[in-house]
Amino acid sequence: MSSSNFTNELVWVVSDFLQDHLNSNNLNYLSAEACAALLAKEGILLNDVGPKPGFNFRQMLRDGRDGFIDLVEGAIQEKPHTRWIIYKKTRSIKHLELDLLENGLDFILSSLMPILEQKNKNDLKYSLLHISAGTELVLKEILKNKHWSLIFEKIDIANSIDLQSGDFQSVSFENIIKRLKNIAEIQIHPKALNYFKEIRKKRNRIEHFAFTENDKAIISLVSKVLFYLIELIKEHIEIKESSAKSQTYYKEIIQQSSNFEEYTNLALSKLKPNLDKLRNANVILVECPECYRQTLPLDGNHKCIFCGTSYESEDLANQYIENVLGINKYISIKDGGDFPLEECPACDRETLVLMADLYLCFACVEKWQRYELDHCNYCNRAYLPKESNIGMCNDCRDSRANSFMDN
Numbered sequence: 001m002s003s004s005n006f007t008n009e010l011v012w013v014v015s016d017f018l019q020d021h022l023n024s025n026n027l028n029y030l031s032a033e034a035c036a037a038l039l040a041k042e043g044i045l046l047n048d049v050g051p052k053p054g055f056n057f058r059q060m061l062r063d064g065r066d067g068f069i070d071l072v073e074g075a076i077q078e079k080p081h082t083r084w085i086i087y088k089k090t091r092s093i094k095h096l097e098l099d100l101l102e103n104g105l106d107f108i109l110s111s112l113m114p115i116l117e118q119k120n121k122n123d124l125k126y127s128l129l130h131i132s133a134g135t136e137l138v139l140k141e142i143l144k145n146k147h148w149s150l151i152f153e154k155i156d157i158a159n160s161i162d163l164q165s166g167d168f169q170s171v172s173f174e175n176i177i178k179r180l181k182n183i184a185e186i187q188i189h190p191k192a193l194n195y196f197k198e199i200r201k202k203r204n205r206i207e208h209f210a211f212t213e214n215d216k217a218i219i220s221l222v223s224k225v226l227f228y229l230i231e232l233i234k235e236h237i238e239i240k241e242s243s244a245k246s247q248t249y250y251k252e253i254i255q256q257s258s259n260f261e262e263y264t265n266l267a268l269s270k271l272k273p274n275l276d277k278l279r280n281a282n283v284i285l286v287e288c289p290e291c292y293r294q295t296l297p298l299d300g301n302h303k304c305i306f307c308g309t310s311y312e313s314e315d316l317a318n319q320y321i322e323n324v325l326g327i328n329k330y331i332s333i334k335d336g337g338d339f340p341l342e343e344c345p346a347c348d349r350e351t352l353v354l355m356a357d358l359y360l361c362f363a364c365v366e367k368w369q370r371y372e373l374d375h376c377n378y379c380n381r382a383y384l385p386k387e388s389n390i391g392m393c394n395d396c397r398d399s400r401a402n403s404f405m406d407n
């Protein structure tokens with residue numbers, strides 16, 4: 001049986017030291033190599049064991065990952081054999097009462113830097129990680145303002161002692177959303193909800209898989225999330241009443257967000273001649289399920305001119321419904337609801353999307369008002385009633401006619 005040369009006690013000392021260091025130096029993360037050097041300097045962990053510097057600390061991380069000891073707090077590895085990052089934990093441990101908003105705003109601010117500075121493409125993943133963490137904290141803060149017990153996953157065992165110590169299981173993202181709506185009676189714009197969920201989906205992909213997201217799509221999604229976060233903060237948080245740090249962070253976020261706006265406006269204005277050409281040619285532009293800009297021409301190539309993502313018609317129809325309309329296929333099937341995707345009566349592909357009162361085919365780009373199509377009583381496919389007024393599509397009518405003749 002394998003085991004570790006490290007004890008849990010040592011892991012805890014290492015965790016405490018690193019988290020303190022991150023907090024007091026106002027850093028959001030450190031590389032494993034930087035941590036190893038710091039730990040050696042403090043005399044906590046040797047750094048000259050193994051083939052090269054950093055090896056000893058990474059062994060501690062690997063042992064934690066593999067379950068032989070506790071994992072160093074805040075440690076994340078994207079996938080085996082890649083680098084480790086040690087994140088500042090959103091300190092639930094101490095001063096949670098004050099830190100929620102500060103931490104949230106800090107995360108949001110640090111998510112904008114990699115995008116605006118554009119130094120290293122690889123940093124974009126931190127934008128996703130940080131804006132996701134920031135979103136969750138800001139939403140929690142709003143919930144906490146309603147009543148502090150709402151940030152406990154189990155409200156019935158909430159108590160102020162655990163709140164002070166931070167020693168409790170805090171509310172999950174799904175429940176934050178439910179409680180905001182049902183208890184705090186706060187309406188979150190459905191688009192905002194979509195973006196928040198999408199950011200979390202992408203974040204989970206980063207933590208568990210290789211990172212292959214498209215830059216412009218990330219930047220665009222982050223800017224959308226940012227827009228709605230600022231709206232929520234304006235409406236539901238008294239920034240003037242918050243700590244001096246929070247106020248400073250907030251001001252900076254507002255400033256940076258206008259740079260962001262400029263960035264996206266600039267990118268869009270560069271595309272304008274292209275967009276105009278498409279519009280003049282009567283090409284339909286739909287919202288791209290990756291970058292959420294209305295820059296995806298349904299012209300057969302289905303390639304978004306803002307973020308460059310291209311789609312097959314069937315995939316596009318599905319992703320559009322999931323991401324843009326915010327309807328989850330699994331949930332709608334499970335709950336017996338309708339997933340608004342059907343077979344197109346013109347091209348027979350499963351690409352006919354019902355958006356409000358309009359049917360639009362993402363393959364042949366035919367469109368109909370909802371009332372213009374009927375559903376066949378026999379095969380349930382959509383058809384144009386002018387083809388037949390006997391509650392049956394042409395195919396069903398023909399095959400019935402044939403079977404009569406055969407008999």
Ligand SMILES: [Zn+2]
Pocket residue numbers: 217288289290291292293295296304305306307308309
């Ligand atoms: Zn796009």
Ligand SMILES: [Zn+2]
Pocket residue numbers: 344345346347348349351361362363364365366
């Ligand atoms: Zn079609």
Ligand SMILES: [Zn+2]
Pocket residue numbers: 376377378379380381392393394395396397
């Ligand atoms: Zn039929």
